[in-house]
Structure formats: C-alpha cells, structure tokens
Amino acid sequence: MRKRIMIFFVVALTGLFFLTVGVLTAADLPTKPKKEELIEHNNAYKTKKGKMKDKKGPVKLTHEKHNKEYKVACTECHHEYKKEGKKNINTWKEGDPTKKCEECHFLDAKKAKKKKVKSLNLAYHKNCKDCHKKIKKENKGKKKEDQKKTGPIKKCKKCHQKKKKK
Numbered sequence: 001m002r003k004r005i006m007i008f009f010v011v012a013l014t015g016l017f018f019l020t021v022g023v024l025t026a027a028d029l030p031t032k033p034k035k036e037e038l039i040e041h042n043n044a045y046k047t048k049k050g051k052m053k054d055k056k057g058p059v060k061l062t063h064e065k066h067n068k069e070y071k072v073a074c075t076e077c078h079h080e081y082k083k084e085g086k087k088n089i090n091t092w093k094e095g096d097p098t099k100k101c102e103e104c105h106f107l108d109a110k111k112a113k114k115k116k117v118k119s120l121n122l123a124y125h126k127n128c129k130d131c132h133k134k135i136k137k138e139n140k141g142k143k144k145e146d147q148k149k150t151g152p153i154k155k156c157k158k159c160h161q162k163k164k165k166k
C-alpha cells in the first residue's frame, strides 16, 4: 500500500514539474528586440570529411537600425508559418514571443532536409543576402543619386567579424 502511494506522488510531482517548465519556457521567450544582435554558431560548418568546424567569425546585426532606419519590417525576418493549402501564412507578429532561428532551422543539414526546412546557415544567408541582393537589383538602371544603399552580399568580411584567436 505504501509503495502505491509513493508511486502516486512520484508521478504527480513529475507531472507538476513538466507543467511548470512548460509554462516557464513560453513566458521566458523574449518579445522585445535588442539594439544589436551578435549571431554566433560555433562549429556550424561541415568540412568534406564530415567534421564540424568554426569557419567564420560571428556576425553583428544592427537589429534596431534595420527596423527603424532601413525600414525593414520585423516579419521580413521573423515568422511562424501555418500551412494553408500550398501557402505558408506567417502568423508571427510584432510583440509575440520570439524563438531562435535554430529552433526550427536545424544546424544539421540532414535533419533539416527531413523536416523540410532550410538548414540554419542557409536560412541566415538566404534571409540576409537575398534582401540585400533585391535592393541591388532594384538599383539597376537607376541614376546614381537615386540608388539605395544595399547591405553586404559577397564580401564575407562585411558581415563576419574576425575570429578571436584562441
């Protein structure tokens, strides 16, 4: 009989534990952006031999500037998609809890492929560079004074900082 009561308590306590953790993590997600973002994923590059290596230094994103000065909407970068037929509808909006890109775009390219999402590095490069490229394209044929500034596209160093010597 005592054993049964013990088991009951263990089960109930475990349940309670997971319940609190679940509630905490949802409430803990940030909703307000930082002024700047230092994006760094260590050992995110896979060599031909299959070893994970750190190839490039961290990337600084001028988060606030992109939004306020360059007029880039939050939803250009943040999304949570709901499938409607073949369309992806973005249900994330400003002020919502914000997940990290890596929570959905897996670093492991194989896992990403299986889950049908872009792998993490691809997602970053596509998001950042595609927009900068788009601006460059729109500048074509325009007079110099009418051209808009673009962000970096090809020059790695304009985004990736120098690696720290270890």
Ligand code: HEC
Binding pocket: 039, 040, 041, 042, 043, 044, 045, 053, 054, 055, 056, 057, 058, 059, 121, 124, 125, 128, 129, 132, 151, 152, 153, 154, 155, 156, 157, 158, 159, 160
């Ligand atoms: C518009 C900005 C931008 C440009 C330009 C850019 N990258 Fe990146 N790249 C990122 C971001 C953001 C990440 C994710 C952060 C990180 O892990 O460093 C990343 C991650 C990476 C990674 C995996 C992480 C690591 O450090 O090993 C590699 C490799 C990489 N980039 C290579 C390149 C190369 C090569 C070029 C130039 C041909 C380049 N990138 C140009 C933004 C950029």
Ligand code: HEC
Binding pocket: 030, 031, 032, 033, 034, 037, 039, 061, 063, 066, 067, 072, 073, 074, 075, 076, 077, 078, 094, 095, 097, 098, 099, 100, 101, 102
């Ligand atoms: C140019 C792309 C871009 C724009 C525009 C942008 N963000 Fe972000 N945001 C990012 C990236 C990249 C991260 C880092 C994500 C990661 O580490 O996985 C981030 C992180 C965040 C975070 C997590 C907390 C933090 O700052 O580290 C919040 C909250 C956030 N953004 C909210 C917003 C809101 C609200 C807006 C609009 C006012 C916005 N973002 C505009 C790219 C952007």
Ligand code: HEC
Binding pocket: 077, 078, 079, 080, 081, 088, 099, 100, 101, 102, 103, 104, 105, 116, 117, 118, 122, 123, 124, 126, 127
């Ligand atoms: C809640 C999950 C989730 C988060 C968080 C998330 N993504 Fe995505 N993202 C997806 C899904 C699902 C798709 C559609 C499949 C695909 O193209 O990878 C997608 C598509 C994309 C695409 C393709 C173009 C588009 O917008 O449809 C890019 C680029 C991208 N994500 C970049 C990012 C970046 C950068 C971050 C972090 C600032 C981020 N994602 C955060 C789930 C997410």
Ligand code: HEC
Binding pocket: 059, 060, 061, 062, 065, 066, 070, 072, 076, 077, 124, 127, 128, 129, 131, 132, 135, 149, 150, 151, 152, 158, 159
């Ligand atoms: C939807 C458009 C858009 C997206 C997405 C975007 N950018 Fe930009 N970015 C711009 C514009 C516009 C400028 C040029 C503004 C200027 O210099 O007047 C810029 C400039 C920059 C610059 C140079 C000036 C500065 O403020 O540092 C860097 C570095 C940069 N972007 C990095 C990134 C990174 C990293 C990402 C992805 C996490 C990203 N951008 C995503 C539009 C975008």
